[in-house]
Amino acid sequence: MRISELSARAGVAIPTIKYYLREGMLHQGEQTAATRAEYDGTHLRRLRMIRALLEVGRLSVASIKKVIESVEDESLPTHEMLGTAHYALSPAVEPEPDEEWQAARADVDALVEELGWDVHSDAPTRDELAQTIVRMRQLGVSIDLAPYAEAARKLVAEVEMGTIPFDGPRDAAVEALVLGTVLYGRAFDALRRMAQESESARRMTR
Amino acid sequence: MRISELSARAGVAIPTIKYYLREGMLHQGEQTAATRAEYDGTHLRRLRMIRALLEVGRLSVASIKKVIESVEDESLPTHEMLGTAHYALSPAVEPEPDEEWQAARADVDALVEELGWDVHSDAPTRDELAQTIVRMRQLGVSIDLAPYAEAARKLVAEVEMGTIPFDGPRDAAVEALVLGTVLYGRAFDALRRMAQESESARRMTR
Numbered sequence: 001m002r003i004s005e006l007s008a009r010a011g012v013a014i015p016t017i018k019y020y021l022r023e024g025m026l027h028q029g030e031q032t033a034a035t036r037a038e039y040d041g042t043h044l045r046r047l048r049m050i051r052a053l054l055e056v057g058r059l060s061v062a063s064i065k066k067v068i069e070s071v072e073d074e075s076l077p078t079h080e081m082l083g084t085a086h087y088a089l090s091p092a093v094e095p096e097p098d099e100e101w102q103a104a105r106a107d108v109d110a111l112v113e114e115l116g117w118d119v120h121s122d123a124p125t126r127d128e129l130a131q132t133i134v135r136m137r138q139l140g141v142s143i144d145l146a147p148y149a150e151a152a153r154k155l156v157a158e159v160e161m162g163t164i165p166f167d168g169p170r171d172a173a174v175e176a177l178v179l180g181t182v183l184y185g186r187a188f189d190a191l192r193r194m195a196q197e198s199e200s201a202r203r204m205t206r
Numbered sequence: 207m208r209i210s211e212l213s214a215r216a217g218v219a220i221p222t223i224k225y226y227l228r229e230g231m232l233h234q235g236e237q238t239a240a241t242r243a244e245y246d247g248t249h250l251r252r253l254r255m256i257r258a259l260l261e262v263g264r265l266s267v268a269s270i271k272k273v274i275e276s277v278e279d280e281s282l283p284t285h286e287m288l289g290t291a292h293y294a295l296s297p298a299v300e301p302e303p304d305e306e307w308q309a310a311r312a313d314v315d316a317l318v319e320e321l322g323w324d325v326h327s328d329a330p331t332r333d334e335l336a337q338t339i340v341r342m343r344q345l346g347v348s349i350d351l352a353p354y355a356e357a358a359r360k361l362v363a364e365v366e367m368g369t370i371p372f373d374g375p376r377d378a379a380v381e382a383l384v385l386g387t388v389l390y391g392r393a394f395d396a397l398r399r400m401a402q403e404s405e406s407a408r409r410m411t412r
Contacts, residue, residue: 191355
């Protein structure tokens with residue numbers, strides 16, 4: 001297909017496509033004349049992945065480049081490639097040097113161990129959860145995370161993992177991971193607040 | 207207690223306390239001398255609630271004033287007072303006039319009906335979920351929300367509702383609702399991404 005068709009089908013403006021080509025984020029098309037190149041499904045798929053990372057994952061162009069590097073490094077196993085995209089979605093959390101932080105981080109590590117989860121010791125999610133626990137302690141919110149962990153595991157294993165095409169093209173898997181992570185996260189958050197309203201109504205009006 | 211002690215115990219600077227007093231967000235202390243007023247536990251509780259709304263809930267001062275109005279309106283049942291704080295925490299979503307939106311919103315209404323949940327027909331969470339469904343459809347993400355709804359209901363009913371002191375002071379209940387809603391939401395999000403990493407590792411390395 002011509003660049004105009006690629007643009008229309010991907011929903012990405014032509015100047016933006018040209019920018020991605022210049023930056024090496026999108027592979028060149030097949031040159032069929034001096035001013036004409038032919039693009040195919042692999043270009044469309046890459047553009048969809050970039051859009052998902054940019055618009056839904058809200059990643060910076062610098063982070064997207066890192067994800068693309070790992071997609072293109074075929075020596076990297078799929079799990080680690082997906083890990084790169086996944087870690088890029090995590091908010092950056094700076095560990096703090098105080099005891100309160102260390103205690104919370106130790107609690108996170110103990111929880112992961114107890115759950116038997118296979119989470120890298122450097123995963124940013126460990127610090128992210130530690131930070132939330134510090135905040136809960138400071139504010140006197142009771143902490144009972146086991147039911148949340150179990151609910152998360154169940155939803156991920158029974159629903160979300162089924163939506164990721166592990167055996168298909170690598171950028172399609174990244175796209176599905178990012179869209180699923182962010183959009184199911186938003187849906188759950190809205191549903192949880194609906195459940196709060198409903199349960200509150202039930203308790204108060206009975 | 208004096209304003210300096212109130213400041214230290216609430217973790218709110220004296221000029222900020224004076225601002226809240228001027229704006230009517232905090233009730234006046236008991237004047238014990240021309241330049242001295244005495245504050246008590248009700249002031250401390252109100253400051254804690256304001257901090258929770260501001261720092262954890264990220265509400266604007268204008269929204270906080272609305273919540274305070276409903277806390278002070280004793281004729282408002284507790285459930286409706288909490289609803290005001292709760293709705294203020296929802297991201298503002300503008301319904302769109304097109305068919306895609308109408309269809310998604312109708313699906314949300316059908317889901318709530320099917321679940322038998324007691325959620326107001328004007329609740330902002332309905333539009334929020336509709337917007338997420340529109341996005342999922344546009345991006346080709348499969349939609350199976352029933353397991354998410356059930357998990358949300360269970361966590362809210364079995365864990366979160368127990369943390370809200372429905373029978374205590376009204377501002378303590380609002381504080382607990384806001385802290386619980388936001389912080390448990392963050393904790394769940396981190397746990398869900400950990401579960402994704404773990405399940406992905408299990409599938410790919412087996």
